[in-house]
Amino acid sequence: MIVAVLGEKGGTGKTTLATNLAGMRATAGRQVLLVDADRQGSASYWAAKRRATTLPAVACLQKFGRALPRALRELAPRYDDVMVDVAAGDSQDLEEVLRVADRVLLPVQPAGLDVWTLGLLDERVAEAHGVNPTLVALVVLNRASSNPRDRDTHDAQAAMAACAHLRVAAVVIRERVAIKRATPGGLSVKEYTPRDAKAAAELAQLYQLAFAEERADHGRSTRNPRPARGYTGQRPRRAAPPQ
Numbered sequence: 001m002i003v004a005v006l007g008e009k010g011g012t013g014k015t016t017l018a019t020n021l022a023g024m025r026a027t028a029g030r031q032v033l034l035v036d037a038d039r040q041g042s043a044s045y046w047a048a049k050r051r052a053t054t055l056p057a058v059a060c061l062q063k064f065g066r067a068l069p070r071a072l073r074e075l076a077p078r079y080d081d082v083m084v085d086v087a088a089g090d091s092q093d094l095e096e097v098l099r100v101a102d103r104v105l106l107p108v109q110p111a112g113l114d115v116w117t118l119g120l121l122d123e124r125v126a127e128a129h130g131v132n133p134t135l136v137a138l139v140v141l142n143r144a145s146s147n148p149r150d151r152d153t154h155d156a157q158a159a160m161a162a163c164a165h166l167r168v169a170a171v172v173i174r175e176r177v178a179i180k181r182a183t184p185g186g187l188s189v190k191e192y193t194p195r196d197a198k199a200a201a202e203l204a205q206l207y208q209l210a211f212a213e214e215r216a217d218h219g220r221s222t223r224n225p226r227p228a229r230g231y232t233g234q235r236p237r238r239a240a241p242p243q
């Protein structure tokens with residue numbers, strides 16, 4: 001299965017989620033290839049750090065431009081799973097990955113301006129469905145506040161309902177120290193000590209969503225919440241951000 005993590009905005013947690021899922025998949029006994037499609041090389045750094053541990057390794061290579069779709073097509077059959085970490089931005093690489101991936105995760109922080117970037121991704125996914133009709137695109141709220149009084153997460157979920165081609169993951173990943181600290185050590189949060197059971201449980205849920213086989217009825221293992229009252233769902237492609 002080819003699973004990619006991508007998004008228009010930087011710093012949303014793409015590398016964090018891609019490396020966690022790759023590590024968890026490898027620990028589950030799968031042969032995993034992590035494709036680092038970001039010149040920053042953070043995913044490659046993670047894989048190199050992991051090779052210095054006794055944990056199951058994750059093969060990793062950097063690919064961009066024309067070499068990226070070619071590598072995905074050629075290498076995917078040789079691995080159980082391919083995880084792709086795509087650089088931020090609306091790019092040719094992003095479009096190419098959408099054409100070949102089985103599933104894409106779109107991490108976004110629950111804040112108005114971040115959620116706003118999903119309008120363009122909704123369009124890109126719709127375009128990709130023309131050649132890749134089984135592509136599933138899941139928005140993942142990441143770095144959400146763990147404060148129970150926080151309203152931003154709920155508001156963001158409601159706003160995302162306007163994106164017709166995106167689904168909203170039924171798990172919300174909260175801002176957690178263990179998630180921040182596991183990645184530089186080449187670990188998944190499940191392998192990090194001191195153990196953070198809540199963080200591990202959130203990532204385990206995301207893992208289920210990322211790798212679950214689709215049901216024949218395309219049954220919603222994920223949910224798309226109803227829009228908030230007063231939310232029209234009408235949105236031009238690139239207008240001023242919401243007030």
Ligand SMILES: Nc1ncnc2c1ncn2[C@@H]1O[C@H](COP(=O)(O)OP(=O)(O)OP(=O)(O)O)[C@@H](O)[C@H]1O
Pocket residue numbers: 009010011012013014015016017038040042087088142143144173174175176177179180181183
């Ligand atoms: N759930 C989380 N809890 C705490 N810290 C997080 C969480 N998710 C990501 N971070 C932190 O946020 C920062 C950005 O994460 P990351 O590098 O994964 O984002 P990115 O989308 O890959 O960024 P870029 O667009 O630059 O590639 C990092 O310091 C990471 O440790």
Ligand SMILES: [Mg+2]
Pocket residue numbers: 014015016038040042085
């Ligand atoms: Mg990154």
